[in-house]
Amino acid sequence: MTTSQTTSQTTSQTTSSPRTKHEIAAAIAADVAAAFPRGAYANLGIGQPTLVADHLPPGSGVVLHTENGMLNMGPAATGDEVDPDLTNAGKIPVTELPGAAYFHHADSFAMMRGGHLDVCVLGAFQVSATGDLANWHTGAPDAIPAVGGAMDLAIGAKEVWVMMTLLTKDGTPKLVPECTYPLTGLGCVDRVYTDLGTFEITRDGVTVRDVAGTTVEALRDLLGPAVLPG
């Protein structure tokens, strides 16, 4: 088990006043962005993962895929750039970068499901110690199920990274021995970026990649031995 005790650049400054939800998400997004391989082809899921794009260093060469049919998507469109025919998967107007390509939905998901994307970053309700992902459905009996591309993304990329707060609002861990929410994908998550640390999910179990403002021991106490054995 390789455990790096270095705290990450951006999440280590948790000193005085509690951070806002947005600040926490931005810090996690910065951690994810810093870890991106140069020139990676990546899909950033709807919601918080889209923040990662704002933190990519200039010249990162990262090429963004959007599952509604485009490679090399640019930043959100503003003003005159807005074109109703050019949106991301969240239906937000975006721009195109030089070297972009358009393709239809079957080709787009073939690209994703064929394992050609280097990284996919997703939000999650829960991740299990064996990499199961739950992010599409709370399981509430009155909820209308809606999956979108979540299950395709979960199994499609070479690496699936989750970004989430480690705990729910009421303090319950979201990295769990076994998911209680309906699954999105089985054993598909490779890494989990959280506000309290980053975890790798390997065949041998969960390891701590780095911690943020806490210790590995404290994380063990939080998550329990079924998730983080000593």
Next chain:
Amino acid sequence: MTTSQTTSQTTSQTTSSPRTKHEIAAAIAADVAAAFPRGAYANLGIGQPTLVADHLPPGSGVVLHTENGMLNMGPAATGDEVDPDLTNAGKIPVTELPGAAYFHHADSFAMMRGGHLDVCVLGAFQVSATGDLANWHTGAPDAIPAVGGAMDLAIGAKEVWVMMTLLTKDGTPKLVPECTYPLTGLGCVDRVYTDLGTFEITRDGVTVRDVAGTTVEALRDLLGPAVLPG
């Protein structure tokens, strides 16, 4: 069983000297061309079926598909028109017509196998009374098998028409109770155009669509009751 006794325009003039192989093929091709629905999307197999293109009336609106990735293929290229990047499935340089489209091999065969072509015209060694087609392999033990797109074409079009001489050089019928050569497709042939008549293959059996220089009775004698019952 609907039997039309009208002889076809082009093959009825078999009067004096025996026709050459090419004249026979041209006559069959003219019959096929005359039967094409206006504006049909069609694939003409390698070899004699390509002759059909020469007999399409002006304004037929027929759009030719070639399985190496093109719709609205034009006639063979001559002189300066020859472009090594533009060939038909027989690897012969061809031309493009206005409104052509190029696509890759998987899209091209998806188009074919998905049943979007109206007609496919193929040559044959044998056709059975139930529409089985044998046209890819003589079954000779030393022959090197080579199928190309034959099996895809056989099952792909809305209608599969075969054009062939009705008899082999030694007088053996090629429309048979059951094929003896290795099959290309099962129950896939809808119509058989020959030098002696045109046959429809229906669920109820083989019927004569028209005869050329012979009679239905003579065809019955030739083919036997297993193929053409009274």
Next chain:
Amino acid sequence: MSVEVCTSYDEAVADVADGSTVLVGGFGMAGMPVHLIDALIRQGATDLTVVSNNAGNGDTGLAALLAAKRVRTVICSFPRQADSWVFDGLYRAGDIELEVVPQGNLAERMRAAGAGIGAFYCPTAVGTPLSEGKETREIDGRTYVLEYPIRGDVALIGAHLSDRMGNLVYRKTARNFGPVMATAARTVVAQVDCVVETGEIDPEHVVTPSIYVDRVVPAGAREEVPA
């Protein structure tokens, strides 16, 4: 063969039968054939199965078709949205059936229909509620779910240009489901920004070849208000 260029949206959907499966293109508003949907509402076909990525937004388009009680079943990947109140109400009242399909399966199942594939083994949704009751198989150490084609009687799509043969090109991410749906339905109707002369679209740039397209309706076509 020339495509049928319709002078009204209503003419283009006049023959949609009750009980049809209708594939409706678009992702959000991009590529959404709004005028054809409006015409379908005027036309009155009912008991429809609609296959589309979403289940209607706001009170127009697909949502209006649903509100008019013309749709028995929706097959889509993402019905629940901030402004999907029409669908939500019908669903909660038990007045509409829903099949939720992962977006990639939705696309690939229509592609299979268009390509003559009888069924395919797919890695998506293994071990999740959306594969419950479905056949699975392990191939080369990975588990797959068996998925079947989705065929349409009619596809209504949006495209940018058509030529007079029916070759289509799209604009940017408005391409989305259009090219796939065009292969998967018996009758394909496209609303387009403009119909150009045959030969004006470079054969290298055609996205949907003419063979797939039955009717096109250029922008500005008539909307016939029923008498």
Next chain:
Amino acid sequence: MSVEVCTSYDEAVADVADGSTVLVGGFGMAGMPVHLIDALIRQGATDLTVVSNNAGNGDTGLAALLAAKRVRTVICSFPRQADSWVFDGLYRAGDIELEVVPQGNLAERMRAAGAGIGAFYCPTAVGTPLSEGKETREIDGRTYVLEYPIRGDVALIGAHLSDRMGNLVYRKTARNFGPVMATAARTVVAQVDCVVETGEIDPEHVVTPSIYVDRVVPAGAREEVPA
């Protein structure tokens, strides 16, 4: 990410390992990556499985690779041609293995590899010698054969233009197997007529998106004669 632009054909195929499965594009000479095949001959990798539509013509290209005894197995649709004497001789002598695959299956099996499909039910070859021993299934009254993906370690293809990211466009029917093979191999190498600046290919016209392409070699690159 920028694609690797190689200055010699030999550099582009330097890492092809013995025992590799090599997908080779082209239909006849259209789209045939002749310079890459020549470099592969110079490179010396052996015990190869070659997947291509044909099994070589005349004495050059694939035929020369076969003649050099580098190929253990050919997977193709149409080995037998008027000028396929090299293959014919090796086959009759029992010096090469052959898997004959219907052309549509060849394309669709590579597409499946690229698209993450584990296997698919296909209507081609039902009841023929080429489906003997294969699993079949009746779906909706039609019989289908179960077909598995064909994956490549390397794909060698020909294209018209590449930009510096690796987006490819093709010319006319030289497109053929290139775009499919580019999705189905771990390493994809394209010989192209010209490498243009990123942004010079309209994003609407890209046929093979850059994600699939690892190396491109523009015409006029060096051919390194081994010392």
